[in-house]
Amino acid sequence: MKNRYSIRLLVIAFLSVFAMGICYSCSDDDGEGVKVYEYREQIGRKIKVLTDLQAESQFGLREGMYPETSRTILEDAIAKLKDFLQTIKEAGVAEAQIPEETARLLKESDEKIAEFKATVRTEDLLVPAELEVSGKNGGYIDFGAHPEYSTFGEVGKQAFTVEFWVKLKDVEGFFYLISTFTDDDTNNHERKGWCVNSYNYGGNNMRMTYGMGFNDLMEPAFGFSTVNEWVHLAVVTDETGVDGEMNGGRPVMTKMYMNGELKLSTTSHQDASKPYASNDSNVPMVAFGGMSATGNRISDKGANGSMKHLHIWRAAKTQDEIRRVMEHPENVTGEEDDLVCGWTFAKMALDDQEIKDLTGKYTAKLIGDYKWIELE
Structure with missing residues (x-):
């Protein structure tokens, strides 16, 4: 009996060792x-x-x-x-x-x-770049709604200058480059503000559109067909006479320049009872597109191209002043007394939805189809 019990223990011990070996072997294999x-x-x-x-x-x-x-x-x-x-x-x-x-x-x-x-940025990086906007595909720059963009003093005596560099992809059709202009078709076409636009029906033209009086227009223009190269445009407005000039007893209201050269000089196309109409609507100023009186993008007025060194001045600049700014836009600091606003668009924005202007008072944002092209 004792021997049988001992044998049983030996068998159990042997089987246990054997099983452990199998498990170990399987563990190694798997x-x-x-x-x-x-x-x-x-x-x-x-x-x-x-x-x-x-x-x-x-x-x-x-x-x-x-x-x-x-x-x-x-x-x-x-x-x-x-x-x-x-x-x-x-x-x-x-x-x-x-x-x-x-x-x-x-x-x-x-x-x-x-x-x-170790690659974390220790300071903001400003990368030289070109901002290209596809306005015909829904892209535009929104500068926000501010009356300062289109109001420049006493009614009938307003004076201002809009100047910027632009490079257009094409000049087909009718499109807006930069605009505070609205045409309210729900209110007998009340027209307010101004708009630099290209109009090529019957010939290529660079044009300045003003809302005049209640629903009238003034739209001086000069021939323009330059594409795929930078040009500087400046529109100078003074209802009392740009550079103090008169023509036929009436003040020269508008002068338009391209690359510092005078392309057009004209008096108002309306009588004195219909002065330039500032836009006090809550509608943003935009570039490469236009806005309706209700603040909606006008889908068929988009432009394709690039813009840089945009400035709006609450003064009628002389030709020499325009040339100086054109040749040395980097000298505009934002501290000038007559500068309303200004954006360089010459370096990639840190935040495309919050691009501060030179004065620090205003903010622009990029909408829709656009891209920054890094410059070497």
């Missing part, structure tokens, strides 16, 4: 042993650290953000770790090599994290 599992966990935790860092980081041009190109530093590190996990799963690496290879990849990932963090 790669699911405790050590392999632990290495997989270490790699998984590191992947989470990398992905969390990428998700929590901000990319852009402002101080504290990271350059867009820095994304690849983390993405490459994540990809290597995932590839190694797949290699382990497919038994593409000897189990004996897993600890060493894991340690190497984790160390390399920590180095990539340090490399990524």
Whole structure:
């Protein structure tokens, strides 16, 4: 009886050892042993650290953000770790090599994290660029609604200058370059504000449109067909006479310049009872498009092109003054007494929805189809 019990114990012990051996062997073959599992966990935790860092980081041009190109530093590190996990799963690496290879990849990932963090911007980055707007595809610049953009003193004696650089893709059709103008078809076509526009029906023309009186217009124009090159345009308005000039006993209300050269000089097309009408509606000034009296974009008045160094002055500038600003727009600081507003659009904006003007008083935002073209 005693011998039979001893034999039974020996058999149980033997089977237990045998079973452990099988389990151990299977564990090695399947790669699911405790050590392999632990290495997989270490790699998984590191992947989470990398992905969390990428998700929590901000990319852009402002101080504290990271350059867009820095994304690849983390993405490459994540990809290597995932590839190694797949290699382990497919038994593409000897189990004996897993600890060493894991340690190497984790160390390399920590180095990539340090490399990524070292690229954080320590100051805002201003990148020279050209702003291109596709107004015919819904893009435009919204400068906000401010009466200062179209009101320049006493009614009948207003004086102002609008000047800017522009490069148009084409001059087909009728389109607005920059506008505060509205035509209210619900109120007997009440017309307010001003608009620099291109009108090529019956000939290519660069035109200034004014709302006059209640629903009348004045639209002086000169021949214009320049495309795909920068030109400087300036429209000078003074209802008491630009440069003090008179013609036929009437004040010269408008002078238009291209590249500093006088292209047009004219008196008002209306009598004195119909002066220029400022726009006091809550409608934004826009570029490369127009707005209705209700503040909706006019879909068929969009222009395609680029603009830079836009300035609106509450004074009628002389030709010499226009040439100086044209040749050295960088000299406009925003502190000039007669400067209403100004935007350079010569460097990539830090925030396309909040582009401060030179005076710091106004903000523009980019809408729809546009792009910044980085300059070398």
